[in-house]
Amino acid sequence: MINILDLTKEELKQWMVENGESKFRGEQVIGWIYKKVFNFDDMKNIPSSLKEKLKNNFSFSIPEIVEKYVSKDERTIKYLLKLRDNYIIEAVLMKYDYGNTVCLSTQVGCRMGCKFCASTIGGRLRNLSNGEILSEILVMEKDCNERVSNIVLMGTGEPFDNYDNVMKFIKEVNAEYGLNIGQRHITVSTCGIVPKIIDFANEKTQVTLAISLHSTTDENRKKIMPIANKYSIEELLEACRYYIKVTNRRITFEYSLVKGVNDSIEQAKELSLLLKGMLCHVNLIPVNEVKESGFVRATEKDIEGFRKVLENNGIEATVRKEMGGDINAACGQLRRDYVEKMRDKDVWVR
Ligand code: SF4
The missing domain is CATH 1.10.150.530 (DNA polymerase; domain 1)
Structure with a gap:
């Protein structure tokens, strides 16, 4: 049906x-x-x-809330949602002073293989439909009795690996008869599928594009992001420049700081050179430690040192504010833990 x-x-x-x-x-x-x-x-x-x-x-394929984690300050709620075919996805609602932001999944699992990410460990199980992505918001709004005003597509899944459904979702969520969430209040995050960035630019939306960059050289990026084997940083940045030219929108570059891997002052200088002159903002993310990856988060001092170098070189950079530190499991980790727990009880979920 x-x-x-x-x-x-x-x-x-x-x-x-x-x-x-x-x-x-x-x-x-x-x-x-x-x-x-x-x-x-x-x-x-x-x-x-x-x-x-x-x-x-x-x-009505409305997901069922199977688990819910509320931070002590009650400003962050992480949901584990069960789809009609027993697949489990994660979604998060964060209550900021300027409104509620939700972080949504676009796929069950992910096939992009980023080494710092728990969502990819079991591969991609399936795409979410546009209605399923939308229903993540409806379920959270109904549960909290609150309105959502901002959306980030940064949960499980690579949005551009499910391009058509994600585009349909964006149009729906933006429609006046629907949730009427402005395009400027929507952020799509990609690990860097270059042809899709070009397609997305040509859609001429006002959506914010965020790029998971995380490295300053192809050699290092390949070690943590398999997509780098397909597209070089140069090709990626060229596509980003095209996006900026067509949409006149500022791009966000996400850079997860991993101790001893990509957090040196030298790498901060390299990043400054790469992004010089671009209409962009760098979001520095203290990496979440995923037990399977062995990555350790950079120290506060190194994070601040990194940010300062960017700032001194004219690149606007902020350190991502951590919400709900007490429930701050890495993306995809809650789902994995829940699936394992249910298997022990002989309940079939994926
Ligand atoms: S970071 Fe995003 S693109 Fe990379 S594996 Fe995780 S969900 Fe997929």
């Missing part, structure tokens, strides 16, 4: 017409969905005959 959340309003209106109903029934049903009514029987102004037709054709 089709997940009704995968349809845009126009597609649902079209379905209504093709099935002998008036277009405005599509608008009514969409209205209920965004009021978080996930059951056709509860849609009060929909006639019973149409409810039956809808039930025979569509399902």
